[in-house]
Amino acid sequence: LESIIASPEVVHYVCKRFGIHMSKKLGQNFLIKRGVVDEIVHAADLNAGEPVLEIGPGIGTLTQGLAQSGADVTAIELDRRLLEVLDTTLAAYDNVRIIHGDVLKLDVPDIMNHKQFKVVANLPYYITTPIIMSLLESRLPIERMVMMVQREVALRMVAKPGTKDYGALSVAVQYYTEPDIVMDVPPKAFLPAPSVTSAVIRCVLRKEPPVDVVDEKLFFRVVKAGFEQRRKTFSNTMKTTGLSKEEIEMILEKANIDGQRRGETFSLQEFADVANAWHSIK
Numbered sequence: 199l200e201s202i203i204a205s206p207e208v209v210h211y212v213c214k215r216f217g218i219h220m221s222k223k224l225g226q227n228f229l230i231k232r233g234v235v236d237e238i239v240h241a242a243d244l245n246a247g248e249p250v251l252e253i254g255p256g257i258g259t260l261t262q263g264l265a266q267s268g269a270d271v272t273a274i275e276l277d278r279r280l281l282e283v284l285d286t287t288l289a290a291y292d293n294v295r296i297i298h299g300d301v302l303k304l305d306v307p308d309i310m311n312h313k314q315f316k317v318v319a320n321l322p323y324y325i326t327t328p329i330i331m332s333l334l335e336s337r338l339p340i341e342r343m344v345m346m347v348q349r350e351v352a353l354r355m356v357a358k359p360g361t362k363d364y365g366a367l368s369v370a371v372q373y374y375t376e377p378d379i380v381m382d383v384p385p386k387a388f389l390p391a392p393s394v395t396s397a398v399i400r401c402v403l404r405k406e407p408p409v410d411v412v413d414e415k416l417f418f419r420v421v422k423a424g425f426e427q428r429r430k431t432f433s434n435t436m437k438t439t440g441l442s443k444e445e446i447e448m449i450l451e452k453a454n455i456d457g458q459r460r461g462e463t464f465s466l467q468e469f470a471d472v473a474n475a476w477h478s479i480k
């Protein structure tokens with residue numbers, strides 16, 4: 199009989215037995231509700247033998263659910279103290295491989311044998327955005343990412359133009375993926391309980407970008423400029439790119455965009471129109 203790791207009793211017991219004090223600095227909040235683990239695994243839609251990367255397995259609460267799906271699990275954990283814990287808690291599963299290191303520094307494509315994979319994680323909240331951006335920007339062959347994040351971050355990822363949550367993260371996530379919020383998760387689902395509500399977000403990678411962009415670097419420079427100073431008009435914030443007033447006017451006219459608007463009201467298409475117009479006068 200397999201005992202379930204994601205329960206208050208087992209998490210307490212394991213931490214006590216191994217003398218683990220959860221590190222706030224490393225964002226250690228372990229899941230203690232098996233129902234939440236099941237929802238995450240379900241959203242990942244895993245098949246037997248399919249490669250899946252888990253970031254931050256902790257003591258193996260979510261890893262166990264992934265292993266039980268029959269997927270081929272690789273989990274990257276930064277905290278060396280947890281390696282021997284994972285060795286014990288996951289001893290029953292031969293389809294799990296634990297790698298010690300910082301997910302932001304390791305060669306992930308190499309670790310995943312240059313195959314397509316899925317990402318599933320209850321992310322450490324202190325580096326949520328860097329992890330998501332680095333996975334997206336490195337253009338890894340990821341099919342989808344199912345991640346526990348702060349609810350406020352999940353709302354930013356799915357936000358639409360003109361809303362308060364809309365920003366550079368929304369544009370990047372929606373450019374590369376189709377995101378949707380799977381469920382909200384209350385603090386009491388974790389040990390220790392975090393101070394904020396969390397959410398599980400599913401981002402299915404797009405095969406093609408949703409808008410035509412000639413030069414992606416330029417596109418993301420325009421997006422960055424567009425959100426740089428929220429109170430300013432788009433014409434004004436575009437000056438942060440180093441373009442002259444005349445050049446900006448020319449670009450906006452070509453793109454057929456009113457520079458008096460604020461960047462935070464721009465759709466992906468409008469950011470693309472500006473970037474493509476800029477590219478055409480370069």
Ligand code: SAM
Nearest residue numbers: 227228229254255256259276277300301320322
């Ligand atoms: N997956 C477990 C769960 O759901 O119960 C633990 C999740 S906990 C929120 C985040 C985990 O990520 C911790 O175990 C932490 O040590 C690990 N971690 C923090 N920074 C990391 C990094 N840069 N690379 C890999 N793992 C990291």
